[in-house]
Amino acid sequence: MSKSRVLIKFAKNKNMTEEAYINKLPFELFEIILRKINGSVLGKCRRVCKGWKELIDSSEYLWHEKCRKEFKNSSKIAKRKSGNQCTWYHIYRNLYQWSDLKEYDIEIREFYKFSLSDISHVLNIDYGILPLRDDKGTFLYDTSTLKYITVALPERNCLKIMNNDYVTIMQVKSGIYIQRTVDSDTPEFLTEAYLKTDDFILANTILYLHHNRNIFSLDLTLQEFTPEFIVTIDYSIKEMQYNEGVLYLFTDYGYIATLDTSSHCFKVKYRPINCPVEWIKQIKHIRAVDDKNFVCYSRNLIKIEVDQYKHLYLEFPPITALFFYVDIILFATGDGKILLYRLSSQETSFKPTFETLARLPEGKVAVQLDVCERRSGPLIVASTFFELYVIEIPFFPYEKQTTKSTFTADKLHMYKRMQKLKERLKSNNNRD
Incomplete structure (x- = not known):
């Protein structure tokens, strides 16, 4: 009998009280068993008794492992975007619910x-x-x-903002502003800097950036913000991503350059995207996790490659915006629709099949799409040229947030960094 069946059978033993189930089973064995079962069964185990629920809910490690095994790439994207407002448990159950959206009343405003x-x-x-x-x-x-x-940044040319527990980084046209955590215990450390760069990616304590074709790294734990040169790439860079110790650089001419950052030799490997050469020139946009999970697209051309599936379409609905969630992809089209493309449902289909998730008011077309998981369910933002629409999917409506913002509670250090960064930008406004 499998360990998961032993667990369920143990839970249903009527000769013991519910409180005794958790007390009789050694904690170490209990945790080993929970690691072996899938997330769906683990969710059911939460309902056995109060003791089990508290233990399972308090284990970020367990739910992180479930996300890693069942939603390897999409869970990373979701956690990065939600930050601390969602635990790995919330991330898992939201991604699990994405499998069937028909039963939910989707709200758009x-x-x-x-x-x-x-x-x-x-x-x-x-x-x-x-x-x-x-x-x-x-x-x-x-x-x-x-x-x-209540932090307004006086910067209209801002291109990207990224945060973690070490720094806040704002990218403008000519470079990036770095602001270290304000409440640092090391006052002699440089707290802010401006670096000239074209793009960057934040990987925990390491910042990777490129200027022209030159790649640099910056250790954020060091006293000074001094980038270290790594290597020069043979082609112009269109997209940069970091995943599990490897830096991925998607270049023009359809090449993917990979750089193992754990190696000190920094040897770059190139491979071409599996796409007809004459189509490469048409590709304008790239969204990627790594060299095996990415999507390249223009208005009518789309090349999808993930661990299990590979799709290539030339005649595609006119794409105005896209969000890459790996297992699924959201498309905005020229007729104002927000379409959901589920990769697993394309196996037996000769033509792409879509689910219509939402439709913007008549005459409105989304030119940007983004998604953030919340405790109550996903928040989809769709921006047109003049309006921003939010689409809320109430997976768990009873968990809607209170009117009090969570920002000042667990992100106070970020709030302080933003205030100081605003002052920094004011004094350096003529620089850009």
């Missing part, structure tokens, strides 16, 4: 009206923060409550 027409009003959601760029600067919203965070 206009959230923000921009002053200027722009194709890139919304910066990528990161660490639970939704940055919006308008004529007066960049404004931040807490994704858990959609409440305004």
Whole structure:
């Protein structure tokens, strides 16, 4: 009999009280058994008794392992975007619910009206923060409550904001501003810096960046913000990603360069994207996790490659925006629809099949898409040239956030960094 069946049988033993189940089973054995079962069974085990629920809910490791095994790549994207507002348990159950959206009443509403027409009003959601760029600067919203965070950055040319427990980084056209955690125990450390760069990726304590074709790394735990040169790439870089110790660089001419950062020789390996050469020139946008999980697309061309599936379409619905969730992909089309493309459902299909997730008001077309998991369910943001629409899927409506923002509670250090970064930007506004 499998360990999972032993667990369930043990839980149903009527000769013992519910409180005795958890007390009789040694903790070490209990945890070993829980590691062997899948996330769906683990969720059912939470309902056995109060003791089991408290133990399972308190184990981030268990749910992290379930996400890693069942939603390897999409769970990384989800956790990065939600930050601390969602535990690995919330991430797992949300991704599990994405398998069937038909039973949910999806809500769509206009959230923000921009002053200027722009194709890139919304910066990528990161660490639970939704940055919006308008004529007066960049404004931040807490994704858990959609409440305004009282930090207005006077920077209209902001391209990207990323945060972790070490730094906040803002990218503008000419480079990046770095702001170290304000409450650092090492006052002699440099707390802020400006670096000239084209793009960057934040990998825990290491910052990778490139300027032209030159790749640099920066150890954020060191006293000075001094980038170290790594290598020069043979082609211009279109997209940079980091995953499990490897740096992936998607270049023009359809090549993927991989660089093992754990090696001191920094040897670059190149491989071409499996796509007809004459189509490569048409590819304008790339969204990637690594060299085996990515999507390349233009208006009517799409090349999808993930661990299990490979798709290539030339005649595709006109794409105006895309969100790559690995197992599924969200498309915005020219007729105002938000479509869901589920890779697993394409196995027996000769033509791409879609589920219509939502439709914007008549005449509105999304030019940007992003997704953030919340305790109550996913938040999808769809930006047009003038409006921002939010689409909420109430997987768990009883867990809706209170009106009090979670930002000031567990992200106070980030709030302080943003305030100081704002001051830094004011004094250096003529630099960009």
